[in-house]
Amino acid sequence: MEPVLSVPLTLPAGAGRSRHLHRQLRAAILDGRLATGTPLPSTRALAADLGVARNTVATAYDLLVAEGYVLPRRRARPVVATLPARHGPTPPPAGGEHRLAPFWRTPFHAAGALPPAARPDFRLGVPDHRHFPHALWRRLTARALRQLARQPFAYPPSEGLPELRAAIAGHVAFARAVACDADAVVVTSGAQQAFDLLARLLVTPGTTRVAVEEPGYPPLRAAFAAAGARLVPVPVDGEGLVVARLPDDVRVVSVTPSHQSPTGTVLSQRRRMALLAFARERNAVVIEDDYDGEFRFGGRPLDALQTLDREGRVFYVGTFSKSLFPALRKGFVVAPAWARAPLAAAKHCADAHSDAPTQAVLAAFIRDGHLARHVRRMQALYAARRAALLEGLAALSPWLLPIPSEAGLHLAAQLRDPAQEAALLGLLREHAPGAQSCAEYALAPLPRPAVVFGYGAIEVDAIRAGLTALAAALRARLPPR
Known part of the structure; x- marks a missing residue:
């Protein structure tokens, strides 16, 4: 037989069944599984379906009526009442949500996970997982x-x-x-x-x-x-x-x-x-x-x-x-x-x-x-990538001046002409995805714009291909003076 109610109900054995039934029906009304105007089964039909006494169902219905979740009807089954409209989250007022402490109304640094790269890129702070034991x-x-x-x-x-x-x-x-x-x-x-x-x-x-x-x-x-x-x-x-x-x-x-x-x-x-x-x-x-x-x-x-x-x-x-x-x-x-x-x-x-x-x-x-063994093994891999990156930056010398560095998993380079910053960053996003402007790390405009390339999660061939394409695009868009 088909259940008399589309919402699944489970009642424990023993006392307190009316209370459990009331809670489950109320939850179904609040989360929309029982929509406004939905007629509830008769107390006799639901009691038979659940295998409980009719008074158990009647008591649960009476509680729902008293709380305003259900409307009784003469000579007809009760129906789910119209509840106050549920609104989605409202935008915070100007100046931030005042229930929050002042600092957290406009967080200093937004949270967010770094999404996986669709392809190897120059992002910072990511080591290579493929060679981990x-x-x-x-x-x-x-x-x-x-x-x-x-x-x-x-x-x-x-x-x-x-x-x-x-x-x-x-x-x-x-x-x-x-x-x-x-x-x-x-x-x-x-x-x-x-x-x-x-x-x-x-x-x-x-x-x-x-x-x-x-x-x-x-x-x-x-x-x-x-x-x-x-x-x-x-x-x-x-x-x-x-x-x-x-x-x-x-x-x-x-x-x-x-x-x-x-x-x-x-x-x-x-x-x-x-x-x-x-x-x-x-x-x-x-x-x-x-x-x-x-x-x-x-x-x-x-x-x-x-x-x-x-x-x-x-x-x-x-x-x-x-x-x-x-x-x-x-x-x-x-x-x-x-x-x-x-x-x-x-x-x-x-x-x-x-x-x-x-x-x-x-x-x-x-x-x-x-x-110690893993670091030695990875250092050899990263050294080859670093060498490829330095080689590629040498070809970009009309536009970028590498900043000396002897450690880590990224290299930075200053722009020779700060006036080219906007155009260069646009080409960087296209041909060297993941690389960043150092301005993203600054509290105020920097006197000498710079960009930074990570090499932790990108292979040598991809480094060379990306920087070769970037050099070609720069020659076409920003010819060396």
Whole structure:
């Protein structure tokens, strides 16, 4: 037999059936499955269909009538009442939705996932997934899950699993000569959570002035702006952050010394020493963002600021998004001794703990030497792509001047003629998709426009083809003078 009502209804055994029936019918009316004017079955018919007493259905109907969801009719079946019109989301009023805190009415940095590329392109911040040891990662994951299954369920430490913190301490000591032990490491959900936690820890809203590179990494600026910091953009040049331009009242300085984001320049040794002297004399702290420092293509890298720091003024932030893969969502902070307990407390407030299984897998991946081998293998691949990109930029020398860089997964180039910026960017979108203008990383117009090319997710042949097409288009559209 066909059901007497198109909406599926399920009633449990025992008492309370009228209440369950009432809730299911009300939900069907509210979400539109029972439209306005729809006649309900008679109490006798629905009771027979559900196998319950007629009084069970009558009680549910009486509740719906009392609440205004159903209209009774004499000598006829009740019908679904007309409810107030349901409107879609209304646009926020001018000046933003006032139920939100002022900062979030017009977010500093809009959220959004990076869509997968339709074809290989020059986008930034994306490593190559095709050469990752997926089978090895699966085996390590299975092993970690087996080990966790033998342990009682418990919340892991807020600052991270001890074995992962120890593995990270050993990794940064080997790769970047960062001197620390496991106690100094706090594991985070990517570098972005590290920035958010440091902003919570170091910023007094409306008071603390935070120096940021200009151009610089927008998500970091967003985290500090959301915490109420007063941002102070400081220019960068061929030696990195211009330390001499730091105002005296700055109390936090954020810097990407090994590979400036996005220009790629290296903070010179004299500027590193000057920055540490500034922090000492003004009682300031430095946030060292070493986001893709593992991949180096020049000589011996300069010492990290954390290595040079003797007074506990540097927070060293790292991530595995570039060396492994972004979806891993694992970063870390190497914190000075005085800030470790407060940083762990801030992590506990924001996110009681990172997931234990992935932490265990990553710890084994680092401890067993797989990370070091993977970085060496990928460095050889990225070196070939970097060489192809430099070769292509050399052919574009009438229009672009490469900015020297010895690390990372992207290269930047300045425009020789700023007046050509709009036309060049249009051709860039067509022939080198994914490449960006450095203006997207700046708070104000830049005196020297520049563009930046990523080579993490694009093969050598595609790099050459894209830049060859770009050169041909530039010769036709903007002939060299």
